[in-house]
Amino acid sequence: MGGEREAKTIIPKENFSEWYNEILRRAEIMDVRYPVKGLYVWFPFGFKLRNLIYSILKSLLDVEHDEVLFPTLIPKTEFIKEEKHIKGFEDEVFWVTRGGVDELDVPLALRPTSETAIYPMFKVWIRSHADLPLRIYQIANVFRYETKHTRPLVRLREVTSFKEAHTAHRNWAEAEAQVKRAVSIYRRFYDRLAVPYIITRRPDWDKFPGAAYTIAFDTIMPDGRTLQIATIHHLGTNFARTFDIKYEDVGGEQKYVHQTCYGISERCVAAVIATHGDSHGLVLPPEVAPMQIVIVPIIFAKEKRSRAVLEVCRSVRAALKSSFRVILDESEERPGAKFYKWEMRGVPLRIEIGPRDVSRDECTFVRRDTFERFTVPLSNVVGEAEKALRDLHESIWRRSKEHFSSKIFDLCGDEQEDRIKECVKKGVVVVFMCRSEECGAEVKERFDADVLGEEVGTCLLDDVEEQTGRCIICGAEGRRTYIARTY
Amino acid sequence: MGGEREAKTIIPKENFSEWYNEILRRAEIMDVRYPVKGLYVWFPFGFKLRNLIYSILKSLLDVEHDEVLFPTLIPKTEFIKEEKHIKGFEDEVFWVTRGGVDELDVPLALRPTSETAIYPMFKVWIRSHADLPLRIYQIANVFRYETKHTRPLVRLREVTSFKEAHTAHRNWAEAEAQVKRAVSIYRRFYDRLAVPYIITRRPDWDKFPGAAYTIAFDTIMPDGRTLQIATIHHLGTNFARTFDIKYEDVGGEQKYVHQTCYGISERCVAAVIATHGDSHGLVLPPEVAPMQIVIVPIIFAKEKRSRAVLEVCRSVRAALKSSFRVILDESEERPGAKFYKWEMRGVPLRIEIGPRDVSRDECTFVRRDTFERFTVPLSNVVGEAEKALRDLHESIWRRSKEHFSSKIFDLCGDEQEDRIKECVKKGVVVVFMCRSEECGAEVKERFDADVLGEEVGTCLLDDVEEQTGRCIICGAEGRRTYIARTY
Incomplete structure (x- = not known):
């Protein structure tokens, strides 16, 4: 999209901020030309990557959480109930004050996070200990009136893909056990993305407004700064008292629930891009690569053996199709232009097939992370592709951890x-x-x-x-x- | 959720409006108790149904559309550019006028639909005929300041799941061909949901604001009123002229693109519920049923053959698990209470297994639509389940078309x-x-x-x-x- 033909320049990662913006544009992740500060457009390729990353997160959560969806708009009357919470957010909230030509009686907040939307419903959903634990999540857009410098996926006025989970429990210890489970879920999530992390307990003055305490995940960006990529909050009974969320325990007594909430935003996508990318573009863990394998026929227009090469390419695609997201690039462009294009988009494995490969019943594998080339017999292309992708994942995970520990x-x-x-x-x-x-x-x-x-x-x-x-x-x-x- | 234990009453469908509200609540589709008019909460079960229905729509669109995501907020300066469009929406738009404690310089509209968000980007994305056709879609929340009576899934202030597609073409005829393809996609979508439809060309005074013409799908509700469940618009060059969207044709001339857009909201979920449901609750086409098969052991606590029954139930579940969404209800409730619960949720097929069935190597199938019971040998439970679900789909589709044609x-x-x-x-x-x-x-x-x-x-x-x-x-x-x- 945009129809630009880019020069095949190397984009040095040393100047991280420039590199990041260039990659987002050239790999078609997000378009920054939307005419409002801090709001961006997901390109098709970027959105596919986003969907694959969120699929992992959903599959990890679906084991013990139910997916729901709450409204975006929160009435001011509910929003201001929890005193610390509103203080933490009052400078950042967008307010809807008009509908059509009418002034609204009660202004509506665009959710910056959904505690005050969800907890009034928890009050009606929870009656007895049998309703606990209650564990839900949603993936929703949230809004922050950012006055600082905004940046796609990192600091936005509309976070389009905020995954927020909310749970309620019988007591402090059960909520704390849930905090630990959330830590374990987020660990597994980032392990699968091969994104390194530090887990800390945030200082009291920097915890989530309304929380008893906050645990956070941070990763280290190439420039040495950290990026917060997940937070987990033990809410104690703070919100339960504000929203009057009680349950009847086994003995018949009415008690406040203990709550937790935890979230991950599209910063997880930023972390994948920043951690693995290089001066040729994206490098993606195979599990989340929108295209896992690209087959490039090495032919030149007039060559008479072209047809045989294309036939082999097609049969290789057919063999790979049921196990991988694979594309055969049959476009008119020269092989070098194709290499550039698919390297930019982080396709983990390139398979080159030329006349000599065909005559030897072979093909050439090129790994995106190391550019390592090796020959593979056509008879075992599926098994070798599986192995190459597995190796690539292990290798970028090892490399990113080494880099991380050096920082x-x-x-x-x-x-x-x-x-x-x-x-x-x-x-x-x-x-x-x-x-x-x-x-x-x-x-x-x-x-x-x-x-x-x-x-x-x-x-x-x-x-x-x-x-x-x-x-x-x-x-x-x-x-x-x-x-x-x-x- | 809500912990209510309902009396096993029949809910007559004759009073459709009451029936609809009861079903949404008892089958746990949407919770209407959110404290803002016209905003509702998706329950986990309702959201699963929603996801399965939208999966079909996505799979039909993914063939020739790219999924994207645009911001929710549209600056007033862009929003008011297309004169007819703004006239059509000015009474219905929610306006964000404040961020934190600041008045915004330019008020932001909460998108009621996304033409004015998307088309400024089309202007930068489209340069030449080679960029056309451009076909994208998104599934997003849109907002309408409804002053009429609101109703979950049907008339809302926040439509949580609006699927909107937007396309650009070289000329009128190619855009018109796209309108026809959209009609065909929507036909296939509603065929798979077994929801009958009338397709009409809306009168000129009722077309989409800014369109050249509008094609609409309506279904007939049980009370004889129609519900609009899809619209498709040929936009001609109306928006292209407003947003200056041009391409260079093969001869080098700059021309305006011709556009279409077409949308489906969560009314598709309402249509499925209203078309098929009966006085016992939901009836769902198997393809979208969150639970396709429920296995109910027919045992009474003290019976000594209970263990054998449960073992058979578990092996039947194991056999079905790889082909179907299946649940074995081992809860403590009596079989009758289980029947009621799963009928309410529209599970297409119930498999009852009691001591006599076990002794005969049989089980009993009960179809949700007709309550027809029949005996099936345990040795062929997978094949028979496939057949029963296929028959059910055909049967509810036939029945709903008969009912439709009688109206x-x-x-x-x-x-x-x-x-x-x-x-x-x-x-x-x-x-x-x-x-x-x-x-x-x-x-x-x-x-x-x-x-x-x-x-x-x-x-x-x-x-x-x-x-x-x-x-x-x-x-x-x-x-x-x-x-x-x-x-």
Whole structure:
């Protein structure tokens, strides 16, 4: 779309911000030319990638959640009920104040998140302990009146694909167990996308408005800044008290439910693009690649053996079709132009077939991540393709974890100020910190870094050992805490 | 959800409006208790049904359309560009006027439909004839400030699942060919849902604001009123001129594109419910039934042969699982309560297995539409289930077409006023009419009926013969025209 013919230039990833914008445009992920700040258009290719990524998320959630869909509009009367929640969002909410030519009696908020839409219904849905746990999710568009610099998939005024789950439980411990299950679901999700992550408990001053505490996933962008890619909140009984959500327990007593909610936005798509892409364009994990294999016939218009090559290409496509998303590019363009096009779109495996391959009953595989070329007998093209895609996934996952671990600087117990300053420019730094907001502000001041939070785990670590040490600011007892420049 | 235990009452369908509300609630399609007029909540079961129905629509469109997603918010400056279009919508649009505490410089419309969001991008996407035809669709939420009586799935302030397709072509004829293809896609869609339809060309005064002409699908509700369930518009160059969408043709000349757009809302779900449901609840075509088969063990708690029955039930489920959406209801409720529950949810096939069945290596099939019972050998349960579901689909499609044709009164050439008055209370009447708006108003006055439009076809007729006769109002030359009371 757009009909542009691009020069086959290399796009250096070193200038990450430029690279990102170029890739979104050239690989046709999102079009930024929509005439409102912070609103973008999903191109067909980008939307296919989005759908494949969200399919994984849905399949992980469907095991124990029901999918629902709530209205976009929340009456002001409900929206302002939870005091901390409204304070957290009041600067960011779009308000509908007119319908046709009428002023509305009650302004309607465009949901920035759906707690205040969903919980009045939880009140009517939940009566007894038998209705618990209640676990639902929806994939919906949410809106934020962003005044900062906006960026496709990362900071938008309309998040088109916010997956939000909401659960209710009998007590604090059962809600906390759900928080842990959500962490495990999100781990599996990002493992399948081969996107590395840090899991922290956000500091109290940075938790979700209305939550008891917040757990967050962050990944590290190529420029060393972190991007928050998931959050999980234990809500305690805060919203239950506001929206009067009670159940009758086994003994007949009326009790408030304990709640959790957790969400992932289309930042998961941004994370896939930023983590794996290179100077030739997208590199995609095969599971989410809209096109997994492209077959390129190596022929030149006048060559007499062209027909035989095309026939072999078609039979290879036929053999692959039932197991893979495969395309045979029979267009008029030269092979080099085809390579460029499909590399840009991150097709994990290219199969080249030319006259010499045909005469030898072979074809040539080219892997998108390493550009490694190797010959494969036509008789085993399906098995070899399976293996190549599996290898590619493992290889990009290994590579992204290596890169990730090279960007984490564990300075706990050896926190020299100069060293922190130096490392925080390159990635994420782990130091001992207490939980006070003042020390957080001081870290911002001294190191130009935000506090992500206390260590819960990373993609490299399942469990972490509790370790304590002196807070780098005030010297009080502190825990292992991640600090970084953030998006 | 809601934890209500319903009395096993029959819900008579004669009072359609009450029946409809009861079914939506008891079968858990949509919850009407959301605290804003015209906004409703999809229950998990309703949303599964919605997803299965939209999967069919998507699969039909994916053949030649690309899925995209555009922003919800349209700047007023774009929205008001097409004069007729804005006139058609100005009373119905919700306006966002505030972001946080700021007044917005340019108010933003919540899309009531997306022409004015999409066509500014068509302008940048389309350059040459090689970019045409361009065919996209999206499934998105759209908003209408309805002041009339609202009703779930039928008349809402937020249509949560509007499928809208938009296409651009080189000339009038190619756009018209696309209109025909859209008609054919929508026919196949409703055929698969076994929902009967009338296809008409809407009168000029009732076409889509900005269209050259509009083709519409209507179905007949149980009370004889019609429900519009799809529209297809030839836009000519109206929007192309407004949004300056041109292409360079083969000769190098700049020309306006010719456009079409066509849409289906969640009324398709309402049509499935209303067409097939009965006094026991939903009846669903197997292809869209969230649960296609329920297995009910016929056991009573203390019976010693219970274990054998349950074992057989589980092996039957195992046999069916790879081909069908099947559930084995092992809950503590009595068989009768289970029957009621799954009948309400329209499960097409119930398999009962009791001790006597086990001893005979048999089971009992019960069809949801007819309640017909028959014995099936356990050895062929998969084949028999396939057949039963196929038969059920054919049978409800035949029955709904019979019912539909009994509600169409073809009075062309014999249009006595009393007879029209009588028939229009029962269903749809076909008469000769000219195309004037005055005659349309007179029909409304005399018969309390709206003009659907000139005959294009029905689910019973592929092609119609052009027939002319004298307009029932003014006597001028007229065409076969459908009139009806409408939703």
